[in-house]
Amino acid sequence: MEKYLTARQLQERLQVDRITIYRMLHSGRLNGVKVGGQWRFREDDVRQMVAPESGVSGAAPGAPPTLPLPCLQAMQQLFTEAAGVAAIIVDPEVQPLTDFTNGCAFCDLILASEEGHRRCLKSWAALAGGVDSAPRLHRCHAGLLYARTIIHVEDQPLAAVIAGQALSDTDPAEERPERLAELAEACGLPLSRLQEAYPTIHRLDHAHLDKMLHLLRILGVAACRIGAERKRLISKLDRIAQLVLES
Numbered sequence: 179m180e181k182y183l184t185a186r187q188l189q190e191r192l193q194v195d196r197i198t199i200y201r202m203l204h205s206g207r208l209n210g211v212k213v214g215g216q217w218r219f220r221e222d223d224v225r226q227m228v229a230p231e232s233g234v235s236g237a238a239p240g241a242p243p244t245l246p247l248p249c250l251q252a253m254q255q256l257f258t259e260a261a262g263v264a265a266i267i268v269d270p271e272v273q274p275l276t277d278f279t280n281g282c283a284f285c286d287l288i289l290a291s292e293e294g295h296r297r298c299l300k301s302w303a304a305l306a307g308g309v310d311s312a313p314r315l316h317r318c319h320a321g322l323l324y325a326r327t328i329i330h331v332e333d334q335p336l337a338a339v340i341a342g343q344a345l346s347d348t349d350p351a352e353e354r355p356e357r358l359a360e361l362a363e364a365c366g367l368p369l370s371r372l373q374e375a376y377p378t379i380h381r382l383d384h385a386h387l388d389k390m391l392h393l394l395r396i397l398g399v400a401a402c403r404i405g406a407e408r409k410r411l412i413s414k415l416d417r418i419a420q421l422v423l424e425s
Contacts, residue, residue, distance in 0.1 A: 182211075182218040191224060198277060199230060200290050208407075229238060244331055244409040251276045254339065257397045261390040263380050264343040267329070272303045275337055284375040285343045286366060294365035308372035313385065313394040318342070321357055322379065324392055327398030331405040339401070341394050344380040346387060 185199055202208035203217065210217045228273075250267055258265045258280035267276040288294035301318035305326040310425065313325040324342030328335050359374065360368040382390065 181221040185217050188219050236254045244405045255279045263341050265341040267337050267339050272299050282343050283378040287375050291365040302340050313391045327394050329401040331409050342381050347383045
């Protein structure tokens with residue numbers, strides 16, 4: 179008889195959070211079946227996915243070799259701690275290259291629902307396009323503030339840093355009940371859970387929003403420079419390898 183794992187068992191097996199499990203599931207990197215409304219995962223599929231020869235890691239399969247993801251993950255962590263917002267780095271197809279850092283419980287709830295995850299990806303896709311690296315504020319489907327900067331090497335966009343999950347201290351409070359009710363209905367979530375998680379959303383005044391954009395710009399420039407230098411290094415190593423083969 180085939181053995182199936184629950185989402186919690188899979189979290190423990192892969193040492194990741196529940197949101198990462200759902201991102202892998204909805205992106206097609208992980209297969210699962212619903213039993214009684216709960217996701218279950220074949221142990222054989224999981225074993226094959228995490229086998230050393232499979233090459234699977236926390237990064238997306240198509241991660242550009244010019245981007246040192248462990249370094250970018252560390253830079254992202256420092257940025258979110260300094261800016262007081264959440265962040266993630268995605269590829270041009272909006273597949274995660276890093277894990278979310280400093281995420282709020284409100285957005286975790288939305289991302290854990292199938293419709294909420296779809297809506298978040300759509301919001302990220304609208305942010306991730308283009309080559310202009312200048313961060314600007316945008317509103318996501320849930321009404322939260324986001325900004326992005328593009329990581330590019332030689333004018334080729336390789337990834338986008340998406341930062342936010344924030345509200346301005348000037349956002350009108352009277353719009354909140356109606357917005358939450360619509361969001362709960364659309365994502366199939368209990369309104370009470372969204373209301374409980376709402377205070378965890380990052381709140382920034384005007385000065386902190388400006389600081390977030392400034393730090394995001396610095397992060398983008400640094401990531402572009404690292405990518406360009408890494409590409410030059412890879413090119414040099416390729417030439418050396420070619421000379422060795424020809425000698």
